[in-house]
Amino acid sequence: MLYLTRKIGESIVINDDIEVTVVEIRGKSIKLGLTFPAEARVYRREVHERILAERRATEGAPEAPPVAAAAPEPKARKTGT
Numbered sequence: 134m135l136y137l138t139r140k141i142g143e144s145i146v147i148n149d150d151i152e153v154t155v156v157e158i159r160g161k162s163i164k165l166g167l168t169f170p171a172e173a174r175v176y177r178r179e180v181h182e183r184i185l186a187e188r189r190a191t192e193g194a195p196e197a198p199p200v201a202a203a204a205p206e207p208k209a210r211k212t213g214t
Contacts, residue, residue, distance in 0.1 A: 144154040150170050157164035
């Protein structure tokens, strides 16, 4: 893991197209501003972990059998009573 020290207004750049800027510091909490390409996906860690868990559950689940077309109802027979 890389550890960096940044002050308010200072940034880091990742892969030439993602910029992370320290916007605010309050006690033990910081506010970050992110600039990134529209096609990039950015999630909070807990959301990303939930997405991965759902994918694993879906990939591991057996596929549903294909739905067969319903056979036509047999015609009622007249009985001689």
